Amino acid sequence: MKHFLLTWLGTAVALLITANVVPGFFVKNFIAALVAVVVIGLVNAFIRPILSILAFPVTLLTFGLFTFVINALTLWLASVLTPGYGFEIQGFLPAFVGSIVLTIVSSLISYFLRAIL
Template sequence: MLRFIVQFLVTAFALWLAAQVVPGVGFEDTGSLLLAAILLGIANAVVRPILTVLTFPLTIITFGLFLLVVNAAVIGLVAALLGGFVVDGLMAGIGAAVVTGIVSWIAGWFIGGDKRRDD
């Protein structure tokens, strides 16, 4: 349970940072930011694996760079579902995907991987 809370907080921070750094990404209020983090977590768990499998040939041809487009599409989907979250175009989505990916990578480095303890 603690892992889900930490992941939620990291995602919320990453989306907030993306809104500060990337032009075309924004939130109306804090509630929209938190709801977007929840929806992005759900979309990353459900939609992103499906898109990743469907676009695997493009991912191979582009040496993995197409995953940025997949991540941007998932962020754009969340923005389309949530009225208080705005992603203005593909480049803003890719920028948000880069920022959230870097923040998640750094947080994973500090927090640790998927190591499970036998406690």
């Protein structure tokens, strides 16, 4: 349970940092980030596997680089599913850049949390 809460909080902080770095990527406040992380998790659990299976041939042809596009689509879909909650991504490019930045920042936060605890 402790690991889950730390991951949830760490990803919410990473989402806030990403919103401050990427133009067109907005998170209103920490509560909006917490809600967005839950929705992102649900999209990753239920919709991303379907997208990954459908995109498998393209992913093979691009040597896995198409995974970045799938990440961007899932992130954008999560923002579409949370209207009025303070999480908004304005287009594909902010979703694409935001998914890369979010991956890097959340990985760094996760690394530091594991080192501390």
